[in-house]
Amino acid sequence: MTEEMKHIPAVALRGMTILPAMIVHFDISREMSIKAVEQAMLSDQKLFVVTQKDPEVSEPVLDDLYRIGTIVEIKQVIKMPKNILRVLAEGIQRAELVDISDNPEYLDADILTFVEEDTMDQNTKEALLRSMKETFERYCSVNGKVSKELISQIMELNDLEKATAQIAMNIPLYYEQKQKVLEAVELKERCELLCSIMENEIQILQIKIEIQEKVKERIDKNQREYIMREQMKLIREELKEDNVNEADQFEEELKKLKASKEVKEKIQKEIQRYRNIGMNSGESSVIRGYIETLLEMPWDKASKDSKDIERAREILEADHYGLEKVKERILEFLSVRILTKKGDSPILCLVGPPGTGKTSIARSIAKALDKKYVRISLGGVRDEAEIRGHRRTYIGAMPGRIANGIRTAGVKNPLMLLDEIDKLSSDYKGDTASAMLEVLDGEQNVKFRDHYIEIPLDLSEVLFIATANDVQSIPRPLLDRMELIEVTSYTENEKFHIAKEHLWIKQVEKNGLNPEKISITDDALRKVISGYTREAGVRGLERKLGEICRKAARETLEKKKKSVKITEENLEKYLGKVRFTIQTLNDQDEIGIVRGLAWTSVGGDTLQIEVNTMPGRGEFKLTGQLGDVMKESAQAGISYIRSVSSQYHISDEYFRKHDIHIHIPEGAVPKDGPSAGVTMVTAMISAITKIPVRADVAMTGEITLRGRVLPIGGLKEKLLAARNAGMKIVFVPSKNKLDVEEISTEITKGLDIRYAETMEDILQVALTGKIPEKKSGKKKKKVEDE
Structure with missing residues (x-):
């Protein structure tokens, strides 16, 4: 060189x-x-x-x-x-x-x-030339933009240097690549570099072609689908079908839906099915209803609970008088939720008589916690599909009440009131109580599966509150999953405060009046409670107050009165004669008549049991619509009396020669339960021995064959009834002592509550005559035939 x-x-x-x-x-x-x-x-x-x-x-x-x-x-x-x-x-x-x-x-x-000096032999030149031409030919076939004249011109060249120069000049290269070619001073180096550049370009072009083909294929597919969709749209418009428009609308709603990937995929599949089905198809309306239901469900949408515990307490206190246990439990739940950020929602069951505020307390709890409120009435529900939903294979299928309640609330964490859960029933269509087990089990309701929706629902954040009148009617497995809170009967004082602070104001506003037009004295209000209502709750009391307000409203319009004042003296003008009088204690001690205490669905009541003996053939009669349990208590009682007859100087012949008749007045009212056992035994011994029973003594308890007194329930209501009746001494089973201690002094005030372990504890006080000592060696006079 x-x-x-x-x-x-x-x-x-x-x-x-x-x-x-x-x-x-x-x-x-x-x-x-x-x-x-x-x-x-x-x-x-x-x-x-x-x-x-x-x-x-x-x-x-x-x-x-x-x-x-x-x-x-x-x-x-x-x-x-x-x-x-x-x-x-x-x-x-x-x-x-x-x-x-x-x-x-x-x-x-x-x-x-x-x-440059030519130092390569002819064979090397020829090899490089052929390699160059082959690479160039492949490059041109992939590129497709090189003219045929140029290709043929270069392919005819036999000079390596000229061929290299022509290729370098005519293929599209970046200036950096051309600079590398320029810097390759030796011909062999230049040829190898150019071949390498072309090989690299061939690979790039092949990748580019593949990408373009994929893009073109996708565009062609989308274009094809678009054209077909437009054709289908025109066809459907001609047939007056609008599935496509609705499907597009569903697609838009799906994009806005807050839900998991699995839920969205399921809905997307159903929308696609709906697109492909004809409007005239019977399945079209079924799929549309299903899609609408899924889109309306609040899958991941939740409301934010209130964290102001003081505000919650104020709301509960303002809306309800009493109900301390319920309020305490709700404030505990809220405290845990605030501290842990996410507490497990309890499943509370409010148990108590009708009208005691179980349903309204649930509404107040929702207000205190800033939760959406949903009420589901379970009274009389006997079809399992009402809880779990119908399978979509059936005509007219729909979601169950639980899923529908969630949809109505619009959030996945509402307060759901399961009203009258003890009124669930079952028939051949399934066991509804068993269906409720999954709903109320904290371990299972994370993935509650409604038969209609088919996608698992998360019920773990729902605050369930159930109400019931009688715990005995609730199946044991279902009861085990709930936390029981007893809502007991109201005392007259509690009813007075509830009526004055809540019910009266509510009825005045409801009937178009105001406090300036109508007023009621405290004595009149107490008379309404005692003389016109007999219930555990305040529902009947509210109706009576509404009746007063309605008549007062009419009076203000007809007689142009500016104001009406309701007093104890003029109360009969609005409500008529007094309907109820308290069955107070008897004026004197009587033989064979004993005052028992009973629990009813509307609260406590006193039960006067009468026993007569008469000459006969040893028959034992029971009247007054007594239930099986009460009859068995009477049988156990007479067996006990016969076993201890020697203590009361009753001859063995007495029971063979006399008939004993037990009757409980108000014979039209069914009565049942074991708690009248001690009362019937006392009345029978009094009638047989002719010893009077103290009129101021009331009693309750279950009797055994050996005379033991067993504990009973409904003690608060029973003591309240005894107090209202003016009783002075009340006998309760000794094992109920803890229950008595929990009852407020407002109820027990004025009552001498005594605890009985055996029947002897009661008879020694209740019978006015002297009870004989246990039989000794000295012979005593026995009660002979009358």
Whole structure:
């Protein structure tokens, strides 16, 4: 390789590389470049062009330029607008930039030219030429933009150097790639570099083609679906079907729905089915209803609970008088929720007589916690599908009451009131109580499966509150899953406060009156409670207050009265004669008549039991609509009396020659339960021995064959009834002592409560005559036939 040093004007090119044998146009606008071209034109029209490393540099120095450039011969110079020169030049040969002289007008370069010596043998040249042509041919077949004339022209070339130069000039390369080709001074190196560039371009082009084919396929598919959808739309419009519009609407709602990926996928499948089904198909309306139900469910939508425990307490106190246990439990739940951020929602069951505020307390709890309130009435529900939902295979299928309640609430964490859960019934359609087990089990209700919805529902954040009148009616497995809170009967004092602070104000507003137009005295209110209602709760009391308000409203309009005052004296004018009188204690002690205590669905009551003995054949009669349990208590009682007859000087012949008749007045009212056992035994012993029973004594308790007194329930209501009846002494089973201690002094005040372990504890006080001592060796007179 021979070298020669030259001094020549130079131009720095931006983003462009010129190769030898290449004829090309390039524009110049920099003053130094224009001066260099002018200088070249004044001499031999030779110019050295070299590429800038960074096209953004406006005044390049030696370090800003590549070392290898090209000597070109200027063929033509054209002046363009805006002081631009367009130069047509032909590449002559490679040259190396050695230095740039200090010339302020233009770049004056010192370059080193070299001429390549041919050192390759013929076979190597031929091999390189064939490899070059094959690679170029493959490149052209993949590229598809190279003209056939150029391909045939290059393929006919037999000179390796010319073929290399033609390929380098005619394939699209970045200026950096051309610069690498330019810097490959040796022919063999240049050929290998060019083949490598083309191989790389072939791979890139193949990848590009694959991507384009995939994109085209996808676009074609989308275009095809679009066209088909438009055709279907037109067809459906002609047939007056609007499934597509509804399906699109469902799609929009699905995008806005807050739900998990699985739920959205399920809904998406159903929407697609709906698209593909005809409007006239019977299944169309079924699928549409199902999709609408799924879209309306609050899958991941929850309300934010209140964290103000003081506000919750104030709301509960303002809305309800009493009910301390319920309020305490709710405030405990709220405290745990605040501290743990997420407490497990309890399943509370409020048990008590009707009208004691069980349903309304649930509404107040929802208000105190800022929860959505949903009430589900379970009274008389006997179909399991009412709880779990109907399967979609049935015509008219719909979600169960639980799922429907969640949908109505619009959030997944409402307060759900299960009203009258003890009134659930079962028939051939399934056991509804068993269906409720999954709902109320904290371990299972995380994935409660409604037969209609089919997608598991999370009920773990729902605050369930159930109400019941009688715990005995609730199946044991269901009862085990709930936390029982007893809502007992109201005392007269509690009823008075509830009526004065809540019910009266409510009825006054409800009947279009105001406190200025109507008022009621405290004595009148107490008379309404005692004389016109007999109940455990306050529902009947509210009706009576409403009756007073209605008649007062009529009176203000007809008689033009400005105000009406209800007093104890004029109360009969609005409510009529007094309906109820308290069955107070008897005036004198009587034989065979004993006052017992009973629990009823509307509270406590006193039960007067009468026993008569008469000559007969030893028959034992029971009247007054007694239930089986009560009859068995009477049988146990007479067996006990016969076993201890010697203690009371009753002859063995007495029970064979006398009939005993037990009757409980108000014979039209059914009565049952074991708690009248001690009362019946006391009455029978009094009737047989002719010893009177104290009129101021009341009693309750279950009797055994050996005379033991067993505990009973409903003690608060029973003691309240005894107090209202004016009883002084009340006997209760000794094992009920803890229950008595929990009862407020407002109820027990004035009562002498005594605890009985055996029947002897009661008989020693209840019977006014002297009870004989246990039989000794000395013979005593026995009760003979009358």
